[in-house]
Amino acid sequence: MDNIDFIFSAPGKAILHGEHAVVHGKVALAVSLNLRTYLRLKSNSTGKVSLCLPNIHTFMSWDVSSLLPLRPSTLDAVLVQRLHHFTGFPSEMPDTCAMAVLAFLYIYISVFAESRWSKEELELINSWAFQGERVIHGTPSGVDNAVGTWGGILRYHAGTITPLSRVPVLRILLTNTKVPRSTKSLVAGVRDKIKKFPSVMHPVLESISAVSVTCELTLEEIASDPMPEHYAVLEELIDINQHHLQVLGVGHASLDTLCRTTLAHGLHSKLTGAGGGGCGITLLRPEPPSAELKDCGYDCWETSIGVPGVCLHSASSLTEEVAQALNSN
Ligand code: PMV
Numbered sequence: 001m002d003n004i005d006f007i008f009s010a011p012g013k014a015i016l017h018g019e020h021a022v023v024h025g026k027v028a029l030a031v032s033l034n035l036r037t038y039l040r041l042k043s044n045s046t047g048k049v050s051l052c053l054p055n056i057h058t059f060m061s062w063d064v065s066s067l068l069p070l071r072p073s074t075l076d077a078v079l080v081q082r083l084h085h086f087t088g089f090p091s092e093m094p095d096t097c098a099m100a101v102l103a104f105l106y107i108y109i110s111v112f113a114e115s116r117w118s119k120e121e122l123e124l125i126n127s128w129a130f131q132g133e134r135v136i137h138g139t140p141s142g143v144d145n146a147v148g149t150w151g152g153i154l155r156y157h158a159g160t161i162t163p164l165s166r167v168p169v170l171r172i173l174l175t176n177t178k179v180p181r182s183t184k185s186l187v188a189g190v191r192d193k194i195k196k197f198p199s200v201m202h203p204v205l206e207s208i209s210a211v212s213v214t215c216e217l218t219l220e221e222i223a224s225d226p227m228p229e230h231y232a233v234l235e236e237l238i239d240i241n242q243h244h245l246q247v248l249g250v251g252h253a254s255l256d257t258l259c260r261t262t263l264a265h266g267l268h269s270k271l272t273g274a275g276g277g278g279c280g281i282t283l284l285r286p287e288p289p290s291a292e293l294k295d296c297g298y299d300c301w302e303t304s305i306g307v308p309g310v311c312l313h314s315a316s317s318l319t320e321e322v323a324q325a326l327n328s329n
Pocket of ligand 1: 015018019020021022023139140141142143144183187272273274275278
């Protein structure tokens with residue numbers, strides 16, 4: 001492979017509504033967040049390829065010649081196993097860094113030397129990102145890779161992606177409870193519950209879908225004619241969905257603390273993503289948020305929604321802080 005030095009970034013994402021239900025063919029609404037994750041990929045004539053993921057403090061390099069023999073003819077679990085073996089990461093419960101590196105290597109090996117980068121290639125990027133998701137959690141719906149690729153606000157329904165034509169200005173507080181959880185086992189738990197109580201759970205999934213659709217309509221109204229009453233509607237939908245997610249069995253005490261603490265300040269929160277800990281989102285009113293969540297030991301980021309999807313950066317376009325982080329290894 002020729003000398004290359006690529007810097008990519010993808011936006012953060014939050015599922016506003018529809019997590020878990022989306023796995024079962026219901027509607028989800030996902031937003032990109034202005035909290036970007038960077039990746040630097042370097043390879044040179046000495047035959048080394050290096051990966052730098054500064055957001056998760058992961059820097060690794062390999063001999064290209066040692067990667068090539070791992071290249072598969074088809075996508076399969078055998079490659080994932082080989083990569084576990086190659087990297088020395090454990091197969092059972094790999095941590096975030098290990099999963100990120102495994103997903104990277106899987107995609108890198110598979111698309112080796114295909115550094116095409118154009119608008120038309122977004123479909124390709126999305127499909128490879130989906131394979132990365134499969135490495136990380138088995139049977140993803142595809143909503144996460146779609147919003148990471150295209151950004152904006154997306155309605156996702158059974159593989160059909162519809163971007164919202166206008167993106168309203170909304171501020172979100174993203175809180176990481178730091179409680180680790182496995183998306184794979186939470187998705188499996190929901191599947192078991194649906195199997196056990198189909199007549200109880202199907203209406204819950206249907207209602208979550210309706211929450212997504214109602215939220216989408218409200219966001220469209222906000223984008224064209226924002227009114228203070230819209231906040232109350234969005235907040236009520238957040239509460240309804242959070243209760244539904246509890247019924248699906250993906251709540252957690254740390255998320256209850258988030259909801260209780262923010263509600264004490266008149267703000268409404270729900271889990272985002274798989275639940276069972278992980279991250280929650282809070283809809284912010286125009287007033288500044290309280291510092292109380294940080295006192296619970298959580299990490300909080302205030303951010304805007306609907307930012308661009310995956311980007312290729314030139315070194316000169318990076319902020320000083322990002323450039324430093326990418327050059328720090
Ligand atoms: O926990 P995350 O951020 O990977 O989100 C998972 C979202 C689910 O709906 C639970 C699964 C999926 O693939 O859509």
